[in-house]
Amino acid sequence: MSAAPATAPAAVVFDIGRVLIEWRPEAVYDAAIGRERRERFFAEVPIEAMNLEVDRGADLSASVEALAAEYPDWAGPIRMWCDRWAEMVTPDIPASAHLLRALRARGVPVFALTNFGVDTFGIAQGMYPVLTEFDRAFVSGRLRQVKPDAEIYETLERETGLSGAELLFTDDRPENIDAAAARGWRTHLFESPEGLGGRLVAEGLLQPADLP
Structure with missing residues (x-):
């Protein structure tokens, strides 16, 4: 296994649709x-x-x-x-929820950065408790800002006090990943929970025993 980076990210930022729950x-x-x-x-x-x-x-x-x-x-x-x-928005993706909870168990802050309507986000939270477990959720409908526009990324940076390589962002859409990378964020294009889990281990945020 390769050594973890000298400095691990300070927080992990999750997209929601097709990362934590399906969107079909x-x-x-x-x-x-x-x-x-x-x-x-x-x-x-x-x-x-x-x-x-x-x-x-x-x-x-x-x-x-x-x-x-x-x-x-x-x-x-x-x-x-x-x-x-x-x-x-069914079903959920349990292995991704496991990773989010493993990060929190290790004291790593987790944020959501999601394009989601105001009312529908509330419905989804009622369906999937994991969506209530973020340290903070940056929801486009509430902010009236959407990915991949720069403003929503700027809002997260300002409100969390974190920026650049302090943040590791995972999203299933390349254009959203590219917008984050342009700001210096560490990024992971989500294709599977297994791939994300491997990245979290490589970044020194989780251990192999933490994986689903």
Whole structure:
């Protein structure tokens, strides 16, 4: 095993969707309306752009109804984004939750940096207790700032007093990782809990016995 870095990061920053819990709207739509119709729906209706505005702080229900009025032929599938949202964030990723808890057990601060709506984050916290266990959660809807824009990274730095290599950030989206790396953060592109666990050991934050 390679030696740990001379100075370990002071804190670990987690993305949430596809890191700690799944985010699978396509799977829900495929099961409900079929893959071919779902592909048409995503191509013809700016549902993901609407969701980004929810991540910026817009109300989910009101946003869905406004989009349904604009695209009445797709009103049913559009309303599914609200009515069946909880199904889109299932299941959780237990091995990632184990890593977060192992870090906390070793006294390592853990933060969330996530694109998430205000109301939906509360729903997700009720579904998955691990989402209540951060030292602090930086939630885009609350801040009205989203990744990969620089402002949300700046907010985390200012509020935690940490910056650069003091922070190790894991996210499944390369553009979010690149934005953090540009600020000097240590980064890990999340592909699996096993890969993240190995990185945490390599950084001297966990020991092999801590891994799931």
